[in-house]
Amino acid sequence: METRNESEVTSDFLIKNGASSTNHLLAPHSVQQSMWPGFLTGQAEQPVRVLLIDDDPHMSRVIAHELLADLRINLLGQAGSVKEGRRLISQNEFDVMLVDLNLGDGTGFSLIEYMKTIRPMAEAIVISAMEDEQHALHAFELGATGYLVKNSWFGNFPQAVLQVVNGGASITPNLARRLLGKFEAPINSGPAPEQNKSKEKLSEREKEVLKLVASGYTSTEIGARLTISAQTVNTHIKNIYRKLNVRTRAQAVSFAAIRGLF
Numbered sequence: 001m002e003t004r005n006e007s008e009v010t011s012d013f014l015i016k017n018g019a020s021s022t023n024h025l026l027a028p029h030s031v032q033q034s035m036w037p038g039f040l041t042g043q044a045e046q047p048v049r050v051l052l053i054d055d056d057p058h059m060s061r062v063i064a065h066e067l068l069a070d071l072r073i074n075l076l077g078q079a080g081s082v083k084e085g086r087r088l089i090s091q092n093e094f095d096v097m098l099v100d101l102n103l104g105d106g107t108g109f110s111l112i113e114y115m116k117t118i119r120p121m122a123e124a125i126v127i128s129a130m131e132d133e134q135h136a137l138h139a140f141e142l143g144a145t146g147y148l149v150k151n152s153w154f155g156n157f158p159q160a161v162l163q164v165v166n167g168g169a170s171i172t173p174n175l176a177r178r179l180l181g182k183f184e185a186p187i188n189s190g191p192a193p194e195q196n197k198s199k200e201k202l203s204e205r206e207k208e209v210l211k212l213v214a215s216g217y218t219s220t221e222i223g224a225r226l227t228i229s230a231q232t233v234n235t236h237i238k239n240i241y242r243k244l245n246v247r248t249r250a251q252a253v254s255f256a257a258i259r260g261l262f
Contacts (some may be wrong), residue, residue, distance in 0.1 A: 002068075040162070049094040052064060053078070053097065055103050057080075059178055066158055067157060071157055076094055080103070085103070088258045092215050096164060097111070098157070110125060115143075125148060168217060169213065169253070207228070213253060
């Protein structure tokens with residue numbers, strides 16, 4: 001595949017979409033880039049590789065503008081259908097896939113499943129007009145680590161990409177608040193049947209860690225909030241995985257939300 005520098009790609013994109021200057025694109029992220037720590041994934045010399053799959057031309061242009069404006073991100077390709085998306089996934093080495101749920105020839109859910117089969121280390125972020133818990137939880141069960149509601153996340157798509165590749169999760173705040181509400185156990189009700197089957201319950205500290213994971217914080221950020229080391233946070237997360245019999249942070253959050261473990 002031919003390698004092109006960021007300025008060439010941005011220039012071509014702007015010409016095709018009728019923009020005359022890059023100033024309005026580059027300015028919003030310039031401060032963030034200058035403050036970005038060198039030890040985190042996503043650097044100008046080694047940007048995060050991204051695929052964008054959405055059949056809404058306007059939304060695709062908005063997201064692509066934001067991604068192209070950030071030197072920490074390399075937008076490898078775009079698609080507007082499940083068929084084209086499968087081709088992009090199979091032909092490219094990438095780090096993050098941004099995918100809509102409603103595509104003309106199928107759903108984004110099928111692309112998340114396909115991606116996890118052949119690119120298991122890649123991250124998936126849903127971009128959807130549907131702001132409901134069930135769609136989000138299903139996406140997390142399939143292995144997604146982000147769920148962004150369209151029209152609620154403009155200006156933050158690069159941030160979401162960088163968040164998930166550095167071990168966090170990215171969820172539109174209003175939806176995250178509703179998901180966190182599911183963590184509260186029903187008043188005056190006994191434990192769910194699934195909970196009875198659990199051999200071990202989460203400790204109070206593990207519940208604190210899992211709630212912060214659900215809010216999108218990285219291990220380092222969680223450690224700072226709880227005044228413990230990032231290594232201790234990761235130990236808690238491994239214990240959570242073992243107790244809940246899951247393999248990813250998103251699956252742990254989904255499991256806890258569905259079964260009311262909090």
